[in-house]
Amino acid sequence: MATGISNFLSPQELHRLGRMTIQSRYVVEGTLSGRHRSHLKGASSEFADHRAYVPGDDPKHLDWKVLGRTDRYYVRRYEDETNLRVYLVIDRSASMGFTSGPVMKYRYACQLAAAIGYVVVKVRDSVGLYLYSNRIDRQAGARNSFAHLNNLLKSLTQNQPASTTQTAKTLHQIAEAVRRRALIVLFSDLLDDPPEIIRALAHFRKQHHDVIVFHILDPAELDFTFKQAAQFIDLETGETIVADPRGMADAYRKVFGDFLEQYRKPCTEMNVDYRLVRTDQDAAMFVRSFLEERKRLSK
Numbered sequence: 660m661a662t663g664i665s666n667f668l669s670p671q672e673l674h675r676l677g678r679m680t681i682q683s684r685y686v687v688e689g690t691l692s693g694r695h696r697s698h699l700k701g702a703s704s705e706f707a708d709h710r711a712y713v714p715g716d717d718p719k720h721l722d723w724k725v726l727g728r729t730d731r732y733y734v735r736r737y738e739d740e741t742n743l744r745v746y747l748v749i750d751r752s753a754s755m756g757f758t759s760g761p762v763m764k765y766r767y768a769c770q771l772a773a774a775i776g777y778v779v780v781k782v783r784d785s786v787g788l789y790l791y792s793n794r795i796d797r798q799a800g801a802r803n804s805f806a807h808l809n810n811l812l813k814s815l816t817q818n819q820p821a822s823t824t825q826t827a828k829t830l831h832q833i834a835e836a837v838r839r840r841a842l843i844v845l846f847s848d849l850l851d852d853p854p855e856i857i858r859a860l861a862h863f864r865k866q867h868h869d870v871i872v873f874h875i876l877d878p879a880e881l882d883f884t885f886k887q888a889a890q891f892i893d894l895e896t897g898e899t900i901v902a903d904p905r906g907m908a909d910a911y912r913k914v915f916g917d918f919l920e921q922y923r924k925p926c927t928e929m930n931v932d933y934r935l936v937r938t939d940q941d942a943a944m945f946v947r948s949f950l951e952e953r954k955r956l957s958k
Contacts, residue, residue: 663809666816667766667773672943679778679950682957683743683842683869684930743784743842744801747772748833749815750847752792752824753894757848759879762938765820768846768875770942772815775844776808778950790815791829792822801841823895826851830859834866842869849874853921857929864929871932874922878939883911 664673711733720734749772755765762770779786780803787801788811797814799807826847837843843863849856849872863870879885885904892899904911919935926933932953936945 663812664773664777664805667770667812668777668943672774673777675943675947676774676778677781679947680782680954681743681745681775681778681784681842681950682954684932684957685840685867685869742803743779744787744839745775745779745784745842745844746787746789746801746833746837747776747811748789748791748830748843748845748847750792750824750826750845751790751796751818751820752822752826752850753820754824754848754850755875756820757877757880757894758938759877760939763820764848764875764877764938767936767938767942768873769812769815771873771875771936771946772844772846773812774943774946776811778946779803780805780808786811788814789829789833790818791824791826791833792820793825793829795829795832798836820894824851827855827859830856831862834859834862834868837866837868840867840869842871844871844873846873846875848876848880849922853918857922857925860926860931861929864931869932870929872922872926872934874919874933874935876935876937878937881915881937883908883915 668676711731722733725731725733749768751765755768756763758764776786783803785801785803786808788797788799789795790797796818799811799814826849830845833843845860860870860872883904885908888901888903890899890901923933923935925931934949
């Protein structure tokens with residue numbers, strides 16, 4: 660049985676992702692020399708600003724041109740370049756086990772996460788994991804090795820959808836746990852309390868994290884194309900409703916559209932990168948298109 664990244668992505672898909680990169684839109688914190696701007700000032704090639712010289716500063720950082728113009732001693736400061744820490748936050752509640760086709764939402768989330776993780780590690784950035792349902796079920800710090808990524812992906816295979824969900828509560832816990840500025844990527848159907856989840860996403864932004872939300876839904880949830888009377892079962896509570904979908908399709912789509920808008924608008928206002936994703940889209944191709952668009956918009 661395939662494990663790790665080979666369980667979610669084919670060699671052809673990995674090849675298509677090989678030249679992709681993921682950029683943070685904000686300054687980050689890391690431990691390795693990398694490609695991303697840091698809020699820390701250090702020695703690198705990009706000038707940031709000046710500060711007054713104080714005894715003990717290395718004279719080689721003195722700006723002699725400023726000294727000549729002002730007769731004052733100033734030290735040049737530079738933007739430090741650092742690696743990016745990316746945390747994959749994946750919902751494994753029971754509703755993520757739903758599917759009307761060949762791929763359930765949870766597996767699709769894992770495929771997206773595998774693609775993002777591969778792109779991250781390929782350029783020597785670091786990837787970590789938070790897997791949750793009604794609590795944090797699995798967590799792993801950010802590291803920049805393929806062995807680490809494979810271990811993370813193996814744990815996704817070993818933990819299938821189960822239990823109820825408390826997305827907002829667990830996101831607040833994660834926001835408190837991730838102290839250094841990072842890129843947070845959430846994979847969830849967000850079938851919970853939208854205002855509370857928005858407050859949790861705002862918590863990440865208050866901590867200066869860059870945030871991407873992949874709102875993963877099955878086509879049947881979006882299109883509601885059921886034709887015959889049926890019994891609908893809540894996968895998390897077990898509650899059942901018998902209904903004729905033909906008589907309620909228009910009302911359902913209206914309510915569901917309002918539900919989606921409760922995420923779209925606030926995410927835009929907070930500069931959270933929100934993307935609605937259907938499970939009938941090719942996962943690797945979606946990630947490639949997403950990263951290309953994100954790169955264009957960040958220029």
